[in-house]
Amino acid sequence: MQSAFEPMQPSQKSRFREAYLNYLRARDGQPDLRARRFDIRERFFAQIDANPVVWEGRPPVDQGVFDRNYRRAKPEAGLDEATLWALATAKTNRGERYGVEYSLAHGEHPTDPSADPHAFIQVEEVYHTRILEDALAAIGVKMKVSDPGVATRVLVRGMVHMPDQVSDVLVLCGEIFGVAVFALLLEKARELFASQPRALARIEALFAQIMVDEVGHVHFVRSRLSPELVRLARRIGPLVAWGAMRDIPELEALFGRKKILERMARADVDSEAAPYADRFVLPTA
Numbered sequence: 001m002q003s004a005f006e007p008m009q010p011s012q013k014s015r016f017r018e019a020y021l022n023y024l025r026a027r028d029g030q031p032d033l034r035a036r037r038f039d040i041r042e043r044f045f046a047q048i049d050a051n052p053v054v055w056e057g058r059p060p061v062d063q064g065v066f067d068r069n070y071r072r073a074k075p076e077a078g079l080d081e082a083t084l085w086a087l088a089t090a091k092t093n094r095g096e097r098y099g100v101e102y103s104l105a106h107g108e109h110p111t112d113p114s115a116d117p118h119a120f121i122q123v124e125e126v127y128h129t130r131i132l133e134d135a136l137a138a139i140g141v142k143m144k145v146s147d148p149g150v151a152t153r154v155l156v157r158g159m160v161h162m163p164d165q166v167s168d169v170l171v172l173c174g175e176i177f178g179v180a181v182f183a184l185l186l187e188k189a190r191e192l193f194a195s196q197p198r199a200l201a202r203i204e205a206l207f208a209q210i211m212v213d214e215v216g217h218v219h220f221v222r223s224r225l226s227p228e229l230v231r232l233a234r235r236i237g238p239l240v241a242w243g244a245m246r247d248i249p250e251l252e253a254l255f256g257r258k259k260i261l262e263r264m265a266r267a268d269v270d271s272e273a274a275p276y277a278d279r280f281v282l283p284t285a
């Protein structure tokens with residue numbers, strides 16, 4: 001196991017870049033930044049749309065309770081775990097999505113997106129919103145992604161205008177936090193929704209897409225950072241996690257702060273993605 005908070009060797013960096021771009025092209029196809037879609041990736045979603053999974057009987061989460069709490073910064077007291085899970089899942093990708101939309105509107109655009117891993121990553125993040133909407137649909141919850149809380153909005157906007165080296169340190173922390181949180185949410189889904197294997201299988205398939213993407217994002221950001229900056233990311237990781245947990249208090253209510261911070265500090269992203277055959281594997285030689 002290697003922690004993602006360990007620097008990448010220079011030889012690994014150059015091998016990574018070529019391998020990752022080839023991997024992205026095979027996985028996603030041609031990125032279309034305007035439509036925010038990939039031709040190959042669309043096929044997966046066409047299958048999902050053609051085979052909707054409907055929760056049988058009374059859904060585990062009340063739509064009215066979900067809607068009311070989704071608008072709130074802090075959840076009402078006494079919510080059950082399934083409702084907290086739905087709220088946390090709905091809120092986890094808001095920061096990333098907001099960042100992508102803001103940077104596409106205000107940042108620079110590559111002339112050839114198919115030669116730029118970052119363009120792929122931006123479109124993948126847009127898909128994550130759709131994935132989380134589909135995951136919630138499997139338990140009978142309808143959701144439209146909203147903007148993150150004000151602290152996250154300010155931070156994300158600031159990051160778009162920071163030098164890449166500075167924002168990449170924060171992005172690395174955010175991506176590693178994301179992997180830890182998606183892993184915890186998936187484990188919780190297995191506990192909560194085991195009674196309906198079809199719904200759980202749908203959630204598994206959708207989360208697998210996110211986990212595989214996010215692990216690639218982690219290595220991409222690592223490949224851009226000097227050893228000093230990766231070590232800086234490890235030191236400020238808990239601060240970034242603290243900010244994200246403030247914005248998504250449902251995470252702390254579900255898992256507790258200690259468990260989230262420990263999973264993030266382990267940063268063993270390759271093990272988190274190990275069950276998935278379509279994951280990106282760092283070339284060794």
Ligand SMILES: [Fe+2]
Binds near residue numbers: 124125128214
């Ligand atoms: Fe994401």
Ligand SMILES: [Fe+2]
Binds near residue numbers: 125
């Ligand atoms: Fe990401």
